[in-house]
Amino acid sequence: MERVDETADAVVIGAGPNGLVAANLLADAGWAVLVLEAAGSPGGAVRTAELIEPGFHHDVFSAFYPLAAASPVIAGLRLEEHGLRWRHAPSVLAHVLPDDRCAVVSRSLEDTMASLAEFDPADGRAWAEEFAAWSAIRDRLLDALFTPFPPVRSAAGLFRALGVADGLRLARMVTMPARAFGRERFGGDGARLLLAGNALHTDLGPGHAGSAVFGWLLCMLGQDVGFPVPEGGAGRLSGALVERLAARGGRVACGREVTGVLTARGRALGVADASGARVRARRAVLADVPAPTLYLRLVGEDALPSRFVTDLRRFQWDDATVKVDWALSGPIPWSNPQAAGAGTVHLDNDLPGLSRYSAELAAGSVPEQPMLVVGQMSTADPTRSPEGTETAWAYTHVPRGHAWDPDRLRRYADRIEAIVERHAPGFRSRIRGRYPQGPRELERANPSLVEGAVNAGSAAMHQQLVFRPVPGLGRADTPIDRLFLAGASAHPGGAVHGGPGANAARAALARAGPAGPLYAGLIRRLHDAVYAR
Numbered sequence: 001m002e003r004v005d006e007t008a009d010a011v012v013i014g015a016g017p018n019g020l021v022a023a024n025l026l027a028d029a030g031w032a033v034l035v036l037e038a039a040g041s042p043g044g045a046v047r048t049a050e051l052i053e054p055g056f057h058h059d060v061f062s063a064f065y066p067l068a069a070a071s072p073v074i075a076g077l078r079l080e081e082h083g084l085r086w087r088h089a090p091s092v093l094a095h096v097l098p099d100d101r102c103a104v105v106s107r108s109l110e111d112t113m114a115s116l117a118e119f120d121p122a123d124g125r126a127w128a129e130e131f132a133a134w135s136a137i138r139d140r141l142l143d144a145l146f147t148p149f150p151p152v153r154s155a156a157g158l159f160r161a162l163g164v165a166d167g168l169r170l171a172r173m174v175t176m177p178a179r180a181f182g183r184e185r186f187g188g189d190g191a192r193l194l195l196a197g198n199a200l201h202t203d204l205g206p207g208h209a210g211s212a213v214f215g216w217l218l219c220m221l222g223q224d225v226g227f228p229v230p231e232g233g234a235g236r237l238s239g240a241l242v243e244r245l246a247a248r249g250g251r252v253a254c255g256r257e258v259t260g261v262l263t264a265r266g267r268a269l270g271v272a273d274a275s276g277a278r279v280r281a282r283r284a285v286l287a288d289v290p291a292p293t294l295y296l297r298l299v300g301e302d303a304l305p306s307r308f309v310t311d312l313r314r315f316q317w318d319d320a321t322v323k324v325d326w327a328l329s330g331p332i333p334w335s336n337p338q339a340a341g342a343g344t345v346h347l348d349n350d351l352p353g354l355s356r357y358s359a360e361l362a363a364g365s366v367p368e369q370p371m372l373v374v375g376q377m378s379t380a381d382p383t384r385s386p387e388g389t390e391t392a393w394a395y396t397h398v399p400r401g402h403a404w405d406p407d408r409l410r411r412y413a414d415r416i417e418a419i420v421e422r423h424a425p426g427f428r429s430r431i432r433g434r435y436p437q438g439p440r441e442l443e444r445a446n447p448s449l450v451e452g453a454v455n456a457g458s459a460a461m462h463q464q465l466v467f468r469p470v471p472g473l474g475r476a477d478t479p480i481d482r483l484f485l486a487g488a489s490a491h492p493g494g495a496v497h498g499g500p501g502a503n504a505a506r507a508a509l510a511r512a513g514p515a516g517p518l519y520a521g522l523i524r525r526l527h528d529a530v531y532a533r
């Protein structure tokens, strides 16, 4: 590099949860870390702001964190010592059906069983059996999920614990559509809808291969750790990560968009930012941005193997998103009181309705009857708004590629409100103000939410494990030496759990360690094998 304005051991691009986790782990190893963040404040899609009126604290993007609460990566950071405190709503999750019946997950297993037994007398017991199966493998499964690929030791431990017979059946479930798995395991619609609705937190509908395991994972986590929220707002989780980093000498510089990764002879040397400043990275550059952003914009295709570039052009995003935040004068007046205590509410499709919603997304049309995910934040954490009021939001997915001008967004927000009103007469009269965000607004607030994609790429099976983000090693290592992909486009994917950030930090440490040259040689040979023509 000819000119250098700053130097650090590692430069992390993006202060989302994955970038901040990576930065913390490198700082723990004694590295001097500089995180460059394009936005005016850190946190990525984990931020809180008074969007509508003072005293109402809105989670601008993500809000409920079962995976963070269960993640061994996050647990290892001991963020409680930096002010993080989890809060829980009286119940975890309610799925409200079109006829106003409710399937409710509570942290009490007996209460969940009772709710599901209202749909089919055998379903409470079947849910308890699933929960027992989850509890038996939980730690090993989470370990396998949060270990850099290939997770040889944890996967072997998992299959040893399960044995061949149960291991085969688990593997089968992992490939199944949520609808088929729900029909196999449950007789009534309550549990089936919980599975399918939770699968739809990804871009996988009830009929998609691989959706069962996402639905099952979120259902079981809900039963196990709940869907907790940070007291005071999602931003407190990011704040704890920033504070922990600062205590170890790491720095986060906001308002500094990285415009290029500087490379020479196949190696990352540092980055340039929008002001033209150049930062040298002595040991590594870690990028907490989506894969297409990193490779096609910041690195440039000329520096990459052509076959890798071809694969990247086939990268599949997940669906676009529309979200509305509300400041309410009181709680949502649900006609079924079972929905009132749930932090998260799924509204209001039955199983054929969820299948239609997913089919319309696939067909590229804006769904007639969208599935809404609703968050009742003051119900989960009363510090979010003045006593007696509520901060709430709803989001839903829409197809990519549509233009959302302000008028269309306003009309869609009206439609979302009409769906809530149908199940909560009087809801509209409690709205003191609202803040709608379409795909464009989401991306403007966080450039990594490309067209409002919440998971930095499809969760479909053809984009998981060694296929994430493109066919390769399933690791954070990239075809550029000392450059690591740390964001949710990398395995194990979207949601707040720190997995991709931790994997990137571990890879960077391995590359810089005593066996670094051997490590780099091995990765290069493997990449050559995958991307050579």
Ligand SMILES: Cc1cc2nc3c(=O)[nH]c(=O)nc-3n(C[C@H](O)[C@H](O)[C@H](O)COP(=O)(O)OP(=O)(O)OC[C@H]3O[C@@H](n4cnc5c(N)ncnc54)[C@H](O)[C@@H]3O)c2cc1C
Residues within 6 Å of the ligand: 013, 014, 015, 016, 017, 018, 019, 036, 037, 038, 039, 042, 043, 044, 045, 046, 060, 061, 062, 063, 064, 065, 066, 067, 068, 256, 257, 258, 259, 288, 289, 321, 323, 395, 442, 445, 446, 447, 448, 449, 452, 453, 454, 455, 456, 486, 487, 488, 489, 493, 494, 495, 496, 497
């Ligand atoms: C509306 C919505 C709801 C969600 N709900 C949940 C939920 O309830 N629970 C859950 O677990 N997950 C949820 N998610 C998903 C979760 O928020 C993401 O998977 C997670 O934030 C990904 O973390 P990340 O660090 O990889 O990326 P991000 O959080 O997107 O952070 C990336 C950061 O990089 C910065 N950046 C981008 N480009 C540059 C650049 N060139 N230079 C410098 N900085 C740059 C961005 O500004 C951003 O701060 C939701 C997401 C959305 C959008």
